[in-house]
Amino acid sequence: MKLLSTYLLLIVSGTSLMSGYILWTFYAFFMQSRQTDLENWSTALSESVTDVLEANDTQGVQSIVQRYGAPANITLRVFDAQGSLLATSDPQTDRQVTDWLPIPGVSEALSGHVAQGVAKGVLSTSDRIYIAKPITRNGQLLGILRISITLEQFQKQFASVTWTILAALVLTIFLCTLVSDHLARSLSKPIEVMRNFAIRVGGGQFDDRLMIRQSNELDQLATELNRMSARLKSLDEERRAFLANVSHELRTPVSNVQVTIEALERGAVDEPELRDRFFQTIKEETKRLSVLIHDLLDLGRLEAGITSLEIQAIALKSVISRAIRAMEVRMQAKNVTVQVDVEDLRVMGDSERLLQAFLNLLDNAIKYSTPNACIFITASRNKQQALISIRDQGSGIPETNLPRIFEQFYTTSHSTKQSGVGLGLAIAKRILEAHGGSITASSQPGQGAIFTLSLPLES
Ligand SMILES: Nc1ncnc2c1ncn2[C@@H]1O[C@H](COP(=O)(O)OP(=O)(O)O)[C@@H](O)[C@H]1O
Ligand SMILES: [Mg+2]
Known part of the structure; x- marks a missing residue:
């Protein structure tokens, strides 16, 4: 889990930097305020020290130093202009020191500069902050004042804070670390489960479903994976059914032809009546086969999107008239008439393809019409679309069949020896959809069927 370790690294460095910064500011602030304190005290004291030094009042120096010094914390020392100790608040220690010049700040102050800083205590190892200040009057160096405070307590406290x-x-x-480790585990487990699931689905196992517990992002992913698997399953089933249908539909006419030819070979060819009938069968069956293969190829091309449509503005009326003219003989044979009420509309489309769709619809309308019935074709404009309806007075479509009639190979006319194996509407639907249009069917019991098409108008 690279992401989590990155986060961990960020958090660790962030908190470390922050605590370092806090400690540093705390330290700097404390030192700064102590320095200021020292400065203020030395300024306050230097006035009285100057007075007593000028008056050569050793007693006075002594008493100032005693009054303001405190044994362990604050040490006050006054030196004369040569750097020898005049008075100290810590005589016990200072008695052991003979040479004061190396003590930090003393020589600077003697040369007339204020010196400030942190140094080890005189004869001790603890850190102290000090200030050494020359005492002058009228430009003449009278001596120096050195004040130092211990940092021991502060350092102890600072150490404990640190x-x-x-x-x-x-x-x-x-x-x-604990939390991200837990997160990493709780993430990687379901991800591994999903990966295995995806591998199984990829291998063609569509029956598995992922368990979904809560509703976090991972479970949403699982839901999508389940949906995907279900969709793949239905596609797979469709494909199998399609193949089964195709092979069945192809086998029937082929075996019919085979059987007929065998019968002819076995002697039927010598009987004129039988021979003619058998030849007629062979003709019909091969024609059926050719139509079927043609339809299948069309469907396949439409499905794959290989057929490129030659879309242009065309007059809707002329396409519809062509379709009717092509069906004229069949309509006359069944004594079916057609009534056309089509507005002058120009639609965007491929005229050959649209003709094919209309032929399929008309073919059905004639096929399912009762003799002497009428077929009504209307077309009108609705917003940016042309709405075309084809209505017949046939038996209609039962409501249970309606949702399925556009499926490939869905047909109710198997028993009758009429043309079509259930591809007509499937092809029409794909043609309409390739045009950006649509096709729907409706039917009232006993009142025939209505097919409604929409096509984009020329803009
Ligand atoms: N005008 C119609 N009247 C009644 N039923 C229809 C009509 N058009 C289509 N159908 C139903 O829809 C099914 C599918 O139609 P289609 O795809 O053209 O296949 P086919 O014509 O080969 O049966 C038909 O079998 C029929 O049941
Ligand atoms: Mg049909």
């Missing part, structure tokens, strides 16, 4: 923060930091890192 340790606390460090401990908190370690705890944070530990908890973060």
Whole structure:
């Protein structure tokens, strides 16, 4: 889990930087305020020290130093202009020192500069912050004042704060690691399950379903994977059914022809009446086969999107008239008439393809019409679309069949020896859809069927 370790790294470095920064500011602030304190005190004291030094009042120096110094914390020392100690608030320690010049700040102050800083205590190892200030009057160096305060308590406190923060930091890192480890586990488990699922689906196992528990993103992904698998399953079933249908529909006419030819070979050819009938059968069956193959190829091309439509603005009326003219003989044979009420509309389409769709619809209308009935064709404009309806007075379509009639190979006319194996409407639908149009069917019991088409108008 690369992402999580990146997050972990970010959190760790972020918190470390922040605590480092807090500690540093805390330290700097404290030192700064102590320095200022020292400065203020030395300024306040230097006035009285100057007075007593000028008056050569050793007693006075002594008493100032005693009054303001505190044994361990604040040490005050006054030196004369040569750098020898005049008074100190810590005589015990200072008695052991003979040469004061190496003590930080002393020589600078003697040369007339204020010196400030942090140094080890005189004869001790603890850190102290000090200020050494020359005492002058009228430009003449009278001596120096050195004040120092211990940092021991502060450093102890600072150390304990540092340790606390460090401990908190370690705890944070530990908890973060724990949490991200848990997250990594809880993420990688379902991802692994899904990966295995995807592998199974890829291998053709569509019956599995992923378990879905909560409603986080992973479960949404699982839902989508389930949906995908279900869709693949139905596509797979469609494909199998299609293949089964195709092979069945192809086998029937072929075996009919084979059987007929065998019968002819076995002697039927010598009987004129039988021979003619058998030849007629062979003719019909091969024609059926050719129509079927033609339809299948069309469907396949439409499905694959290979057929490129030659879309142009065409007069709807002329396409419809061509379709009617082609069907004239069949209509006369069945004594079916047609009534056309088509507005002058120009639609965007491929005229040959649209003709094919209309032929398929008219073919059905004639096929399912009762003799002496009428077929009504109307077309009108509706917004940017042409609405075309083809209505017959036949038996109509039962409501249970309506949703399925546009499926490939769905037909109710198997028993009758009429043309078509259930591809006509499937092809018409694909043609309309390739044009950006649509086709729907409706039917009232006993009142015939109505097919409604929409096509984009010329803009
Ligand atoms: N005008 C219609 N009247 C009644 N039923 C129809 C009509 N058009 C189509 N059908 C129904 O829809 C089915 C599918 O039509 P189609 O795809 O053209 O196949 P086919 O004509 O080969 O049966 C038909 O079998 C029939 O049941
Ligand atoms: Mg048909």
